[in-house]
Amino acid sequence: ASARPPEVSADSNDAHWMRRAIGLAESVLYLTAPNPRVGCVIVRDGQVLGEGATQAVGGPHAEVMALRDMQARGHSAAGATVYVTLEPCSHHGRTPPCVDALIAARPARVVVAMTDPNPLVGGKGLARLRAAGIPVSAAVCAEAALALNPGFVARMTRRTPWLWLKLAASMDGRSALHNGASQWITGPAARADGHHWRARSCVVLTGSGTVRIDNPQMNVRHVPTPRQPIRAIVDTRLETPEDARILDGGPVWIFTCHDDAAKARRLEARNARVIVLPSVPSRPEAPNGNLRVDLAAMLRWMGEHDVNEVHAEPGSKLSGALLQSGCVDELLLYMAPVLLGDAQPMARLPALQNLDDARRFEFFEATPLAPDLRIRARVTQN
Numbered sequence: 001a002s003a004r005p006p007e008v009s010a011d012s013n014d015a016h017w018m019r020r021a022i023g024l025a026e027s028v029l030y031l032t033a034p035n036p037r038v039g040c041v042i043v044r045d046g047q048v049l050g051e052g053a054t055q056a057v058g059g060p061h062a063e064v065m066a067l068r069d070m071q072a073r074g075h076s077a078a079g080a081t082v083y084v085t086l087e088p089c090s091h092h093g094r095t096p097p098c099v100d101a102l103i104a105a106r107p108a109r110v111v112v113a114m115t116d117p118n119p120l121v122g123g124k125g126l127a128r129l130r131a132a133g134i135p136v137s138a139a140v141c142a143e144a145a146l147a148l149n150p151g152f153v154a155r156m157t158r159r160t161p162w163l164w165l166k167l168a169a170s171m172d173g174r175s176a177l178h179n180g181a182s183q184w185i186t187g188p189a190a191r192a193d194g195h196h197w198r199a200r201s202c203v204v205l206t207g208s209g210t211v212r213i214d215n216p217q218m219n220v221r222h223v224p225t226p227r228q229p230i231r232a233i234v235d236t237r238l239e240t241p242e243d244a245r246i247l248d249g250g251p252v253w254i255f256t257c258h259d260d261a262a263k264a265r266r267l268e269a270r271n272a273r274v275i276v277l278p279s280v281p282s283r284p285e286a287p288n289g290n291l292r293v294d295l296a297a298m299l300r301w302m303g304e305h306d307v308n309e310v311h312a313e314p315g316s317k318l319s320g321a322l323l324q325s326g327c328v329d330e331l332l333l334y335m336a337p338v339l340l341g342d343a344q345p346m347a348r349l350p351a352l353q354n355l356d357d358a359r360r361f362e363f364f365e366a367t368p369l370a371p372d373l374r375i376r377a378r379v380t381q382n
């Protein structure tokens with residue numbers, strides 16, 4: 001047999017097995033919050049000895065699941081390579097350090113996709129493996145691994161969650177009729193897809209206007225999920241009705257600037273938690289006008305309360321405010337093949353004097369969800 005250059009074949013195998021580990025992490029997309037989704041595969045001579053993914057918070061990490069799977073199949077890690085999508089943890093959190101379990105199992109090598117942005121780990125896991133004499137390779141499929149956990153990385157590095165803004169609009173960027181009539185603009189496929197994004201999030205966020213007009217539940221329905229996200233409402237004047245359907249079941253966070261203890265007590269009797277935050281002018285260009293909740297302060301509060309991913313589904317006013325205050329990381333734009341004419345804009349933003357002041361995005365994905373289209377756009381400038 002002709003010998004292939006060993007480093008080339010090793011590299012392509014590494015990417016192959018890491019992609020399998022990423023697939024395992026994707027299988028727990030709805031489960032692990034606030035922990036990151038991590039996958040792990042243990043391989044020897046092209047054979048999978050064991051594999052696993054992170055369990056619900058407080059449960060075992062991916063490496064421990066894979067080692068248990070390996071032992072249950074009657075294998076040991078001698079001579080094997082461990083592929084893991086995130087650097088193994090080196091700290092005592094809710095569970096003991098995965099590096100200890102790996103060092104005890106003594107694989108020939110460990111390959112990771114990315115280091116753990118958690119400052120409690122941050123390279124220490126890799127250093128401990130190397131110090132124990134186990135060779136480590138890093139940065140295999142790093143971009144795909146990062147995409148598994150944008151919110152965990154955001155919370156660890158900038159202390160605020162990752163925020164998706166979902167907008168459903170006509171081709172002319174309109175969301176509802178001027179008379180406020182709320183109707184489904186997009187079809188069932190787009191609606192089900194929206195529930196997938198809710199399911200992966202820690203928090204589903206909307207505004208009190210939407211709660212009062214549409215009376216939505218904002219929970220996950222059209223996809224099976226082991227966990228419901230927390231629902232949250234931006235409610236500047238604390239106007240959420242006590243009989244709103246969103247308050248049925250599960251915790252709801254209400255962010256307000258209106259410190260009304262009696263109303264707060266009535267809402268708290270309905271499972272809500274009322275969080276009073278500072279206010280800012282609702283229109284930065286007209287600072288003496290109305291006030292609204294400081295949305296950046298809300299995101300900092302969420303970051304302190306273990307929120308990785310926020311899925312925002314607000315009306316046009318809060319959509320505009322989130323965009324204007326630089327809170328949006330990505331748009332999920334569901335576009336229906338319809339023109340609505342003079343209706344509500346999908347996001348209410350002030351008129352521009354200068355095109356240089358326009359908000360700019362980068363389209364990076366367009367998916368047909370017949371009859372609609374899902375466009376993903378990254379914010380390039382806040």
Ligand code: AOF
Nearest residue numbers: 038054061062088089093094095098118
């Ligand atoms: C891993 N493998 O599968 C995950 C890791 O409180 P604990 O013990 O569950 O620790 C949570 C931290 O562990 C989390 O913040 C992150 O740094 C890391 N997650 N590490 O080795 C895994 N999910």
Ligand code: ZN
Nearest residue numbers: 061088089098
């Ligand atoms: Zn761990």
